[in-house]
Amino acid sequence: MALKVIVIGSGAREHAIAHTLLKGESVESVYCIPGNPGMEKDGIICVNLSTSNHAALVDFATEKKIDWVFVGPENPLIDGIVDEFESHGIKAFGPGKQAAQIEGSKNFAKELMKRHNIPTAEYRTFSDYESAADYVHSHGAPIVVKADGLAAGKGVTVALDEETAIAALNDIFVDRRFGDAGACVVIEDFLEGQEFSLMSFVRGNEFWTMPISQDHKRAYDGDKGPNTGGMGAYSPVPQISDETVAKAVETIVAPVTQGMADEGMPFNGVLYAGLIATADGPKVIEFNARFGDPETEVVLPKLKSDLGKAINAILSGEEPEFEWDTEKTTLGVVLAAEGYPGKPNKGFALHDIDLSSDPNAHIYAAGVARRGHDADEEAGIAGSAAGSAANADSAADSNCNLAASGGRVLLVETTADDIKQAQEKLYAIIENADTSGLFYRKDIGSKALAMSKK
Numbered sequence: 001m002a003l004k005v006i007v008i009g010s011g012a013r014e015h016a017i018a019h020t021l022l023k024g025e026s027v028e029s030v031y032c033i034p035g036n037p038g039m040e041k042d043g044i045i046c047v048n049l050s051t052s053n054h055a056a057l058v059d060f061a062t063e064k065k066i067d068w069v070f071v072g073p074e075n076p077l078i079d080g081i082v083d084e085f086e087s088h089g090i091k092a093f094g095p096g097k098q099a100a101q102i103e104g105s106k107n108f109a110k111e112l113m114k115r116h117n118i119p120t121a122e123y124r125t126f127s128d129y130e131s132a133a134d135y136v137h138s139h140g141a142p143i144v145v146k147a148d149g150l151a152a153g154k155g156v157t158v159a160l161d162e163e164t165a166i167a168a169l170n171d172i173f174v175d176r177r178f179g180d181a182g183a184c185v186v187i188e189d190f191l192e193g194q195e196f197s198l199m200s201f202v203r204g205n206e207f208w209t210m211p212i213s214q215d216h217k218r219a220y221d222g223d224k225g226p227n228t229g230g231m232g233a234y235s236p237v238p239q240i241s242d243e244t245v246a247k248a249v250e251t252i253v254a255p256v257t258q259g260m261a262d263e264g265m266p267f268n269g270v271l272y273a274g275l276i277a278t279a280d281g282p283k284v285i286e287f288n289a290r291f292g293d294p295e296t297e298v299v300l301p302k303l304k305s306d307l308g309k310a311i312n313a314i315l316s317g318e319e320p321e322f323e324w325d326t327e328k329t330t331l332g333v334v335l336a337a338e339g340y341p342g343k344p345n346k347g348f349a350l351h352d353i354d355l356s357s358d359p360n361a362h363i364y365a366a367g368v369a370r371r372g373h374d375a376d377e378e379a380g381i382a383g384s385a386a387g388s389a390a391n392a393d394s395a396a397d398s399n400c401n402l403a404a405s406g407g408r409v410l411l412v413e414t415t416a417d418d419i420k421q422a423q424e425k426l427y428a429i430i431e432n433a434d435t436s437g438l439f440y441r442k443d444i445g446s447k448a449l450a451m452s453k454k
């Protein structure tokens with residue numbers, strides 16, 4: 001087929017998407033815009049264009065005679081990048097601006113779920129501090145406060161007492177910490193149960209589900225510390241039964257895709273359902289209009305068939321083929337820059353991680369820049385202690401031209417027969433590496449391990 005495709009985005013998720021596309025026979029080349037230099041070892045071609053400059057993206061796709069574009073992150077989707085490509089006759093995999101609101105506005109998602117009887121927490125929406133605070137006092141804790149718009153995973157407060165909920169309202173309405181994303185809040189009931197992520201490839205009212213996975217949102221071991229974009233993931237999730245997954249498909253994925261199609265705003269692309277398995281069955285915590293990160297990095301390695309061929313089929317109105325490994329366990333651990341998610345350090349050199357002990361292991365790069373160039377410029381590290389200490393002893397590494405540029409820096413992933421073996425192999429690799437400047441959770445996958453001991 002010799003497809004030439006673009007992947008938009010720069011994180012470990014886009015690295016996994018691009019790498020999986022290249023593994024299939026149908027894809028000849030993948031341009032990642034803007035990508036990051038840690039991807040290049042896998043043959044991904046990084047192109048330094050801004051994803052907000054839609055005209056430049058269209059020009060590039062036209063000039064390179066691209067077959068289609070796969071959009072990774074939410075911001076360009078919510079900005080309408082897919083509509084822009086399509087208006088120039090370029091095929092793009094992802095929802096248009098209207099359907100992307102399922103992620104862009106929590107209130108939109110909640111109302112959509114209400115209209116289609118999709119199980120989710122009871123909620124109320126407020127646009128001023130006084131009425132929101134009154135509601136918190138009358139409802140009592142635990143209660144969950146969410147800024148309405150995009151807040152990079154940081155706009156949600158799970159308040160176990162009323163004071164915490166009130167403090168969150170203060171942040172949103174008085175200090176305006178999330179700017180316009182906080183012009184409106186959704187306050188919802190606290191749901192109790194195990195979380196899991198169910199992603200599907202969607203074309204209007206048709207969908208093809210992927211294996212489920214579980215993210216670890218909190219920064220530190222034992223689910224302590226602030227919420228992050230996600231510190232690690234694994235798949236499958238043995239504590240979630242097949243019946244629960246089937247029920248989630250029947251009561252959530254099917255009606256939401258059908259509902260959006262019926263309302264004239266069909267969803268195309270990857271639909272991510274962040275779910276919680278409550279005593280009353282699976283309920284929606286959030287929808288995302290794209291692949292999850294880090295879930296993608298543990299789900300896509302399970303795909304045995306050709307991803308590019310399947311996306312091409314979906315975009316061409318044909319039946320795609322997906323064949324998943326259902327036996328093995330995948331595990332991915334994020335190495336984040338110290339200080340993440342608050343003020344992550346930047347600019348320090350990255351050392352090689354030796355994967356020779358495990359042929360199944362792979363590294364996906366996220367907050368990675370070229371040293372002495374983009375990382376230094378961004379971080380202004382000239383006087384940074386972390387930067388100079390790490391730089392001094394990195395000369396022997398082949399990786400020594402790479403530096404950390406952002407919050408989540410790398411994700412190390414492997415596949416094994418079970419979660420215990422996956423943890424042993426993966427943590428041995430990470431512990432043997434020089435991870436100065438980085439931190440990681442040491443308990444990714446342990447909830448599944450606790451389950452398998454029962």
Ligand code: AMP
Nearest residue numbers: 121144153156188189190191217285286
């Ligand atoms: P979100 O950004 O909506 O995914 O929320 C971030 C995290 O907050 C989720 O992964 C959950 O751990 C937690 N959370 C969100 N909504 C609720 C809820 N209604 N009940 C309990 N936990 C929640």
Ligand code: GLY
Nearest residue numbers: 215230292293294
């Ligand atoms: N891992 C959660 C997300 O991608 O939003």
